[in-house]
Amino acid sequence: MFYKISVSVILILLFFIAIINYQNYRSQKLFQQATLLYKLQDDFFFKNEKLYKLLRTVEQDKPILIANGGEYTEFDMDDYLGFFELLEKYNEDNTLSFYLIDNQFSYCIIHAYNNAEIKDYIDRLRKDTKSNDAYSGFEKLAKRSIIFNNK
Numbered sequence: 001m002f003y004k005i006s007v008s009v010i011l012i013l014l015f016f017i018a019i020i021n022y023q024n025y026r027s028q029k030l031f032q033q034a035t036l037l038y039k040l041q042d043d044f045f046f047k048n049e050k051l052y053k054l055l056r057t058v059e060q061d062k063p064i065l066i067a068n069g070g071e072y073t074e075f076d077m078d079d080y081l082g083f084f085e086l087l088e089k090y091n092e093d094n095t096l097s098f099y100l101i102d103n104q105f106s107y108c109i110i111h112a113y114n115n116a117e118i119k120d121y122i123d124r125l126r127k128d129t130k131s132n133d134a135y136s137g138f139e140k141l142a143k144r145s146i147i148f149n150n151k
C-alpha cells in the first residue's frame with residue numbers, strides 16, 4: 001500500500017516537473033525569438049541604411065535598379081530580397097513564428113511582393129538561371145502575409 005502511494009506521489013511530482021520544464025523551455029524560446037526579432041528589426045530599419053532606403057524606394061513605387069533609372073545595383077536588390085528569404089527560412093526552421101515575422105515585417109514584404117520591378121527582376125533571374133527557386137521563400141512568405149492580413 002505504502003509502495004503504491006509512493007509511486008503515485010513520485011509520478012505526480014514527475015508530471016509537475018515536466019510541466020515546469022516545458023514552461024521554462026517555452027519562455028526561453030519566446031525570449032530567444034524576441035531577441036532575434038529585435039536584432040533583425042534593428043539591422044533592417046536602423047543599421048543598414050541602404051536596405052532602409054531601398055524599402056522607402058519600394059514603398060514610393062520609384063525605380064529601384066540603376067538599369068531602370070533607380071540608384072540600386074542587383075547586389076542591393078539581392079540583399080533586400082535575401083533578407084525576406086532569410087525570414088522565411090527562420091519561419092520554416094521554427095526559429096521565428098510566422099506571427100512575429102508578419103507583425104513586424106508584413107508591410108515591407110507585401111510592398112516588395114507587389115512591386116512590378118521586383119517581380120520582373122525575379123522573373124528575369126529565374127529565366128537566366130533556368131530555376132524557379134530564386135526567391136521562392138520570399139514569395140511564399142509574401143503570399144502567406146497577404147492571406148493573413150486580408151482576414
